[in-house]
Amino acid sequence: MSSISLSEARQKNDQPNIIVIFADDLGYGDLGVFGHPSIKTPNLDRMAFEGQKWTNFYVAAPVCTPSRAGILTGRLPIRSGMSSDKRRVLFPDSNGGLPQSEITIAKALKGNGYQTAAIGKWHLGHKSPFLPTDHGFDSYFGIPYSNDMDKVEKTDHFTLTENERYQGYNVPLMRDEEIVERPTDQRTLTKRYTEEAVAKIKDFKKDPFFIYLAHNLPHIPLFRSAAFKDQSLGGIYGDVIEEIDWSVGQILATLKEEGIADNTLVVFTSDNGPWHIFKTHGGSAGLLRGAKGGTFEGGMREPTVFWWPAQIKPGVVMDMATTMDLLPTFCAISGTDLPDDRVYDGFDISGLLKGSGKSERETVFYYRGQRVFAVRKGDYKAHFITQLEYGNPTAHPVTLPAVTVENEATVLETPLLYNVNVDPGERFNIAEDHPEVIAEIRKVLAEHQAGIVPVENQLEKY
Amino acid sequence: MSSISLSEARQKNDQPNIIVIFADDLGYGDLGVFGHPSIKTPNLDRMAFEGQKWTNFYVAAPVCTPSRAGILTGRLPIRSGMSSDKRRVLFPDSNGGLPQSEITIAKALKGNGYQTAAIGKWHLGHKSPFLPTDHGFDSYFGIPYSNDMDKVEKTDHFTLTENERYQGYNVPLMRDEEIVERPTDQRTLTKRYTEEAVAKIKDFKKDPFFIYLAHNLPHIPLFRSAAFKDQSLGGIYGDVIEEIDWSVGQILATLKEEGIADNTLVVFTSDNGPWHIFKTHGGSAGLLRGAKGGTFEGGMREPTVFWWPAQIKPGVVMDMATTMDLLPTFCAISGTDLPDDRVYDGFDISGLLKGSGKSERETVFYYRGQRVFAVRKGDYKAHFITQLEYGNPTAHPVTLPAVTVENEATVLETPLLYNVNVDPGERFNIAEDHPEVIAEIRKVLAEHQAGIVPVENQLEKY
Numbered sequence: 001m002s003s004i005s006l007s008e009a010r011q012k013n014d015q016p017n018i019i020v021i022f023a024d025d026l027g028y029g030d031l032g033v034f035g036h037p038s039i040k041t042p043n044l045d046r047m048a049f050e051g052q053k054w055t056n057f058y059v060a061a062p063v064c065t066p067s068r069a070g071i072l073t074g075r076l077p078i079r080s081g082m083s084s085d086k087r088r089v090l091f092p093d094s095n096g097g098l099p100q101s102e103i104t105i106a107k108a109l110k111g112n113g114y115q116t117a118a119i120g121k122w123h124l125g126h127k128s129p130f131l132p133t134d135h136g137f138d139s140y141f142g143i144p145y146s147n148d149m150d151k152v153e154k155t156d157h158f159t160l161t162e163n164e165r166y167q168g169y170n171v172p173l174m175r176d177e178e179i180v181e182r183p184t185d186q187r188t189l190t191k192r193y194t195e196e197a198v199a200k201i202k203d204f205k206k207d208p209f210f211i212y213l214a215h216n217l218p219h220i221p222l223f224r225s226a227a228f229k230d231q232s233l234g235g236i237y238g239d240v241i242e243e244i245d246w247s248v249g250q251i252l253a254t255l256k257e258e259g260i261a262d263n264t265l266v267v268f269t270s271d272n273g274p275w276h277i278f279k280t281h282g283g284s285a286g287l288l289r290g291a292k293g294g295t296f297e298g299g300m301r302e303p304t305v306f307w308w309p310a311q312i313k314p315g316v317v318m319d320m321a322t323t324m325d326l327l328p329t330f331c332a333i334s335g336t337d338l339p340d341d342r343v344y345d346g347f348d349i350s351g352l353l354k355g356s357g358k359s360e361r362e363t364v365f366y367y368r369g370q371r372v373f374a375v376r377k378g379d380y381k382a383h384f385i386t387q388l389e390y391g392n393p394t395a396h397p398v399t400l401p402a403v404t405v406e407n408e409a410t411v412l413e414t415p416l417l418y419n420v421n422v423d424p425g426e427r428f429n430i431a432e433d434h435p436e437v438i439a440e441i442r443k444v445l446a447e448h449q450a451g452i453v454p455v456e457n458q459l460e461k462y
Numbered sequence: 463m464s465s466i467s468l469s470e471a472r473q474k475n476d477q478p479n480i481i482v483i484f485a486d487d488l489g490y491g492d493l494g495v496f497g498h499p500s501i502k503t504p505n506l507d508r509m510a511f512e513g514q515k516w517t518n519f520y521v522a523a524p525v526c527t528p529s530r531a532g533i534l535t536g537r538l539p540i541r542s543g544m545s546s547d548k549r550r551v552l553f554p555d556s557n558g559g560l561p562q563s564e565i566t567i568a569k570a571l572k573g574n575g576y577q578t579a580a581i582g583k584w585h586l587g588h589k590s591p592f593l594p595t596d597h598g599f600d601s602y603f604g605i606p607y608s609n610d611m612d613k614v615e616k617t618d619h620f621t622l623t624e625n626e627r628y629q630g631y632n633v634p635l636m637r638d639e640e641i642v643e644r645p646t647d648q649r650t651l652t653k654r655y656t657e658e659a660v661a662k663i664k665d666f667k668k669d670p671f672f673i674y675l676a677h678n679l680p681h682i683p684l685f686r687s688a689a690f691k692d693q694s695l696g697g698i699y700g701d702v703i704e705e706i707d708w709s710v711g712q713i714l715a716t717l718k719e720e721g722i723a724d725n726t727l728v729v730f731t732s733d734n735g736p737w738h739i740f741k742t743h744g745g746s747a748g749l750l751r752g753a754k755g756g757t758f759e760g761g762m763r764e765p766t767v768f769w770w771p772a773q774i775k776p777g778v779v780m781d782m783a784t785t786m787d788l789l790p791t792f793c794a795i796s797g798t799d800l801p802d803d804r805v806y807d808g809f810d811i812s813g814l815l816k817g818s819g820k821s822e823r824e825t826v827f828y829y830r831g832q833r834v835f836a837v838r839k840g841d842y843k844a845h846f847i848t849q850l851e852y853g854n855p856t857a858h859p860v861t862l863p864a865v866t867v868e869n870e871a872t873v874l875e876t877p878l879l880y881n882v883n884v885d886p887g888e889r890f891n892i893a894e895d896h897p898e899v900i901a902e903i904r905k906v907l908a909e910h911q912a913g914i915v916p917v918e919n920q921l922e923k924y
Contacts, residue, residue, distance in 0.1 A: 029749045032778055035497020036749070037517035037763075038883040040778060049511045055499035233780055233841070235884035280884050284749045287491045287498070301499075316494055316502060318695055379695070421500040422697035422742050 015208040015334050016308070017264040018109070019197075019251065020326065022071065022212070023244060024064065024121055024146075024219040026303065027274030029286020030241055034303040036284065038233040039241045043249030044268065044305060051266075051307035052315055052353065056421075058322040058364050059272055060345070062292060062299035064123050064146060065089035065459065066367070067271040067323070068214070072104040072124070072135070074327030074346040078370055078452055082124070084459035085369035088293075090123055092149050096458030097125015098135060103339055105327050107136030109210045112336040117200045118142065119193050120214035125458070126174075133176050137212070141196045143171050143184055147216040150183075162187055165221050186223040189216055190240070194247040198254045205258045208334065213251075214271075215244055220278050235280055252307070262310035265333065265353075269304040269323065289426045294387065295366035295373035296426055306353055313355025318421075320361045320376070325349045343451065363444055368409075375445050376420060380434070382441040383416040385409050415441075477670040477796050478770070479726040480571070481659075481713065482788065484533065484674070485706060486526065486583055486608075486681040488765065489736030491748020492703055496765040498746065500695040501703045505711030506730065506767060513728075513769035514777055514815065518883075520784040520826050521734055522807070524754060524761035526585050526608060527551035527921065528829070529733040529785070530676070534566040534586070534597070536789030536808040540832055540914055544586070546921035547831035550755075552585055554611050558920030559587015560597060565801055567789050569598030571672045574798040579662045580604065581655050582676035587920070588636075595638050599674070603658045605633050605646055609678040612645075624649055627683050648685040651678055652702075656709040660716045667720045670796065675713075676733075677706055682740050697742055714769070724772035727795065727815075731766040731785065751888045756849065757828035757835035758888055768815055775817025780883075782823045782838070787811045805913065825906055830871070834911065837903050838882060842896070844903040845878040847871050876900075 029035050033045040033053060060070020065088070066077030077083040080102050090096065098104070106116040118132035118140045125131065126144035133140055150170040160168065166186040173184040197213050204211075217223065217240050224239045228246070232238025248268060255261040274283030276291040290296025302323075306312060324346035331338045332348040351357030366374035366381075373385040387409040415438050417431040431438060491497050495507040495515060522532020527550070528539030539545040542564050552558065560566070568578040580594035580602045587593065588606035595602055612632040622630065628648045635643035659675050666673075679685065679702050686701045690708070694700025710730060717723040736745030738753040752758025764785075768774060786808035793800045794810040813819030828836035828843075835847040849871040877900055879893040893900060 029497060032515075032517075033495065035491060037886050038780055040780070042777065045511075045778070049507075053494075055494075233883040235881070238884070279890050284887065286749045287746045315504070316507070318500055318502070419697070421695040422700070424499050425746065428741050 015113075016311070017204070017209050017260060018330055018334070019211045019213065019264060019266045020071070020105075021248060021251070021266065021268045022068075022120070022214040023268075023270040024214070024216055025272060025275045025283065025292055026218055026241070026244075026270035027283030027285045027291070028288050028298060028301050028303050029284040030218075030274065031245075031303050033305075035286050036234070039238040040232065041241065041245040043245045043252065047248060047252060047266070047268065047307045048305045050309065050314060051305055051312050052317050054304040054306065054317045054319075054321060056318050056320045057269060057302055057304035058300050058320070059270075059302055060322060060324055061367050062272045062294055063088045064121075064271055068123050069098055069102075070345075071271075071323035071326060072098070072106070072212075073102045074105070074324045074344050075102075075342070076324070076345045076365065076367065078367065079343060079345075079455065081455040081458040083367060083370050084457055085371065087459045087462070088369060090125060090145060090459060091462065092126070092145065094125070094459065094462045095127065096461035097127065097130025099456075099458065100129055100134070102135075104135045105330055106132070106210060106212065108327065108331060108336055108339070109334060110136045110138070112334055113208065114334070115204045115207060115209040116211075117204075117209070118212045118214070119196050119200070120212075121146070121216045121219075122214070128177070131177055139176060139200075141175050142173070142193065142214070143189075143216050144174055145171070146219060147171055147184070147186055147189070148220055162223060166223060169221060186216070186221070188225055189223060190243045190247055191225045194250050197247075197251055201251070201254050201260075202258060205260055210330070215247070217244065218283060220275065220281050222281055237281055237283060241283075265306065265308040265311070267304070267306055267326065270302040273299040273301075287425050293368075295368050295383070297420060297424060300366055308353060312353050315355075317352055319349075319352060319359035320364060321349050321352075321359055322346065322361070322364060325361070329353075363448075365445075365448060371409075372445060372449065373409075375441050377441050377444055379419045379421045380437050380441065381418050381420045381426070382431075382438050383412065384445070385411050386416065414438075477575075478773070479666070479671050479722060480792050480796070481673045481675065481726060481728045482533070482567075483710060483713070483728065483730045484530075484582070484676040485730075485732040486676070486678055487734060487737045487745065487754055488680055488703070488706075488732035489745030489747045489753070490750050490760060490763050490765050491746040492680075492736065493707075493765050495767075497748050498696070501700040502694065503703065503707040505707045505714065509710060509714060509728070509730065509769045510767045512771065512776060513767055513774050514779050516766040516768065516779045516781075516783060518780050518782045519731060519764055519766035520762050520782070521732075521764055522784060522786055523829055524734045524756055525550045526583075526733055530585050531560055531564075532807075533733075533785035533788060534560070534568070534674075535564045536567075536786045536806045537564075537804070538786070538807045538827065538829065540829065541805060541807075541917065543917045543920040545829060545832050546919055547833065549921045549924070550831060552587060552607060552921060553924065554588070554607065556587070556921065556924045557589065558923035559589065559592025561918075561920065562591055562596070564597075566597045567792055568594070568672060568674065570789065570793060570798055570801070571796060572598045572600070574796060575670065576796070577666045577669060577671040578673075579666075579671070580674045580676070581658050581662070582674075583608070583678045583681075584676070590639070593639055601638055601662075603637050604635070604655065604676070605651075605678050606636055607633070608681060609633055609646070609648055609651070610682055624685060628685060631683060648678070648683070650687050651685060652705045652709055653687045656712050659709075659713055663713070663716050663722075664720060667722055672792070677709070679706065680745060682737065682743050684743055699743055699745060703745075727768065727770040727773070729766070729768055729788065732764045735761040735763070749887050755830075757830050757845070759882060759886060762828055770815065774815050777817075779814055781811075781814060781821035782826060783811050783814075783821055784808065784823070784826060787823070791815075825910075827907075827910060833871075834907060835871075837907050839903050839906055841881045841883045842899050842903065843880050843882045843888070844893075844900050845874065846907070847873050848878065877903075
């Protein structure tokens, strides 16, 4: 890229625009095209049909902060100090954040001439030098952590009016490094994020850009604009998803209107599974077992869609991939050198997007904090440690007790083993039939763990 | 229709061809477009995208025989004597069957000049005068009951080779009223049914036709042709579904090749939910609770697709409908008079197919045998009687015991109440909050039951 100008590169079509849309706590089963029967998502359904629907796509961790460190750095959060067994995410009193030594997607692409913008939830440190503008983004507009933080008082958000509810969470809305609104009026948050994204696309359109649009929703407390209120058969949660679907539609429509759709890769996914403890204010993992916070599939497998009209081969892709594959992939398609001074946990999947090749990925590590609870290798997933999540409802509430307290982590003498392609619901433990598979996975895990270098923990600084 | 010839009617496009594809024990979550992550169904996915995907579509009963009586007559099976609490389906030793007094879809359409063919599983009586050719079908090719009947010996079908397995079930393959093969070579069953359907389309193409293609699979024992063996990530069950998907593709391709696709309505659905007791040889109800045999949603809500290129308004339809709506709908679109001498439990949904109007349906009755276990009215579903199914696996096998014996039916003092749009997984009982809804549903149930006239039971004759 050094010897030709950006506009030349653009004409040569070798620097696509890239948009990542990252939902918060959206479950695997919450979109129409992933099986939800009462939430309408026509824009995402069409996006999946025109593009690729990925059904074995994982995040780097089952909760917000480490998952976000993973997607933006292409590395497991344990490598950047962004995971902890004591404090699972950053809080308003946290002093840590994503270290400057990390190279985000934005920083990598910006170094290759991309315009960059972060919109929405950050949750990788809300103090300098951890903000988006410290990490390669030209601009930032959003809430720097979760929308349920800075609670004014103990509130039961189910019984409050929406007016009362948003005032109960004194979260700041920031533009670049400044707080511009507090509490954030969350009722129009998805709408305003969308308007910001549309404005950025129009502003950026002449040269390559990267936009990271990380919705705060459907993380509780739930809010949606007036136009979406009580519109969904799926209740308030459905309303919220339908507004996010509308948002996706606005973005794709803008790309088409501006004539840059063919040269823009849009990725839609979520940071972790649905938050079951909030019942009908939480989503569904579909046929998958488990939920946010845990290492069963429902906690870490996400409904993922890639869209790139002129380049992608439409279809369903069942290869394993993770959010950590995005950085190497984006580097590949933009002609950006991948830094060679560090370990990456992602692989370039651009071949698969274009319909050729296979994923190089053979393993997924399911971290809960700093411990690996489970490992998937090919079809097989072994659980070495399990921990049922607080409030995770059962499939049979009539006769079986709901789990009402968070259980302790249990190191299993004999791991649980599932074939997660044949048995995606992790219902049928086949450990006894395949001791050799467990032995092989143990070996893979030991090799992985031997390569982890301890670093300063960022989540435990407060 | 009386004053013009069929070919004139055909030119006027007012007598569409109709094909019903009815799978056996396919679960709500088993197709890609309904959320399965490791079973590839590109033909059904495309059919749903080009046509309509219905997400609140029910069968008349959670097991084979009564469900099939419901789809073909447009009436609850209790009205035709085709349900029982003692014998839930017909068996090879049964002497009963669908009474001649019943008017099947085939008989109604044949009376209006349609050519008709039944292919596949019948299960409405295998002796005269109960066979397809006794009920308005010009021809029949298939197994007259379930593919797991006529067991030669007690076999564990999991451990047998496929060769041994098909020989373990001495089921007859019939052409019209004759047995032409026994045991049926089930390994090529889906393939041969498909070839028969394609041949019938080509044979029928000049004048209106109705084809009822009722696959015996994915009911256990599972079989698939050589070309589909070990092809699916989803294991043998996935192979079987992928062959059915191929079959759908063959049928749609034939309609296109013959130039009659625009004038052909194709409906795809299943007779009841997945048979969980067979573990990885059974399917998945996705995010729905329950399975085959039971009256939770997973037992009776089916993955349903309507396709009719020139007439249908593509999209997702979340209105309630049932298989019993097909007969009135087919009568409406073909200009066939609906007999007025009997009660129908179905409604004409042709307006919805064309994108106008709403479903007239306000209720769904969930029968188990002759008793109504649950009633849905609008968003709400009340369970008056519950009965956990044998072997129904739980979502949390680690800590919760699997149900290993069939429980007794329990009449609930306070019914369970769910909003099945907001909570399709029937996880959050809201009975205490809505006694008025339960009272209203009780009233609807009492009115319904007052209108049921006792008839001779067909399933208890053997």
